[in-house]
Amino acid sequence: MSRSIVQxxxxxxxxxxxxxxxxxxxxxxxxxxxAKVTINRPEVYNACHPMANQELVDAFDExxxxxxxxxxxxxxxxxxxxxxxxxLKYHAEIQKKTGKRPVHPAKGFGGLANRFDLExxxxxxxxxxxxxxxxxxxxxxxIIVASDKATFALPEPKVGLAAGAGGMQRLSRMIPLKKAxxxxxxxxxxxxKEGFELGFVTEVVPHAELMSxxxxxxxxxxxxSPMSVRAxxxxxxxxxxxxxxxxxxxxxxxxxFVAMTKxxxxxxxxxxxxxxxxxxxxxx
Numbered sequence: 001m002s003r004s005i006v007q008x009x010x011x012x013x014x015x016x017x018x019x020x021x022x023x024x025x026x027x028x029x030x031x032x033x034x035a036k037v038t039i040n041r042p043e044v045y046n047a048c049h050p051m052a053n054q055e056l057v058d059a060f061d062e063x064x065x066x067x068x069x070x071x072x073x074x075x076x077x078x079x080x081x082x083x084x085x086x087x088l089k090y091h092a093e094i095q096k097k098t099g100k101r102p103v104h105p106a107k108g109f110g111g112l113a114n115r116f117d118l119e120x121x122x123x124x125x126x127x128x129x130x131x132x133x134x135x136x137x138x139x140x141x142x143i144i145v146a147s148d149k150a151t152f153a154l155p156e157p158k159v160g161l162a163a164g165a166g167g168m169q170r171l172s173r174m175i176p177l178k179k180a181x182x183x184x185x186x187x188x189x190x191x192x193k194e195g196f197e198l199g200f201v202t203e204v205v206p207h208a209e210l211m212s213x214x215x216x217x218x219x220x221x222x223x224x225s226p227m228s229v230r231a232x233x234x235x236x237x238x239x240x241x242x243x244x245x246x247x248x249x250x251x252x253x254x255x256x257f258v259a260m261t262k263x264x265x266x267x268x269x270x271x272x273x274x275x276x277x278x279x280x281x282x283x284x
Contacts, residue, residue: 014215019062024052026077027059033070034218035063039110042078045129047087048110050102056111064118067283070226071218074112074141075125075211076134082124082150083110085132088159109165110137116237119230119256121221125214126150126192127207136165139174142233144200145214146192147207152200155187173240174200225269226283231260 016028016036026038037059039046048056063072076082086109094102108114112122113136124130124141130152138144138152154163154171162168163184172180175198183190195201205213221229234256239248247253260266264282272279 035072037074040077045081045084046076047084049087049090057105060111081128082126082130083134109133112140113165136167139170147210150192153189225265227260227263227265231256
């Protein structure tokens with residue numbers, strides 16, 4: 001990052017400012033380094049059609065490019081659904097009219113499923129059902145905070161489909177294979193509590209406390225050097241594909257790790273510790 005940034009802090013209450021007008025999502029900044037993306041189609045349980053997916057791509061593109069934003073929260077509008085996945089009614093109508101299946105953007109369902117270059121952390125605040133593509137959006141996030149009313153499933157086989165937005169690959173990497181297969185081959189619903197026990201949910205909280213819990217996680221991230229956070233995410237995610245632990249531990253293969261070692265933040269952290277004060281992260 002090339003310009004000086006005032007280190008964000010997360011207050012107890014947040015005033016969200018809309019960035020631009022969208023039809024199917026809300027995209028807001030906190031002024032404290034947090035972006036919030038809300039899928040805003042509660043009338044269809046926040047199911048996404050191609051237009052909503054493109055708006056999510058645009059929002060996460062802006063988040064990725066904005067140096068003043070250090071962490072994002074994605075959630076769903078209303079109290080019933082995070083995202084019910086693909087808008088199958090729209091899907092069927094378009095296929096009937098055109099004979100073709102609607103196409104999702106190259107960066108994947110929800111703007112996240114195929115986005116492998118985003119080194120800033122994303123928190124999924126799951127406020128209700130997360131089905132199919134909705135669950136896949138959550139799996140593509142780095143942290144899942146779930147309401148105690150949330151449920152998760154990859155039910156695509158029940159409608160002649162498969163979880164093609166990364167669900168089959170991500171879930172089987174996150175939890176024991178037989179547990180993942182049990183979910184994916186049956187499409188069964190899993191509660192937030194069971195998701196936590198299986199290991200794909202980070203924290204379960206009472207429904208009314210969901211967004212405050214997501215902001216708490218964001219605040220904890222903001223207290224860390226953004227250079228270190230991004231280096232950590234990049235190394236972890238890229239090393240998952242490296243079969244040899246020895247090779248994976250050659251951190252010079254990871255540009256974000258190298259950038260961290262040469263940053264002002266890597267000097268500021270130990271200095272602040274020695275001086276018994278909070279570090280003033282620059283993100284560079």
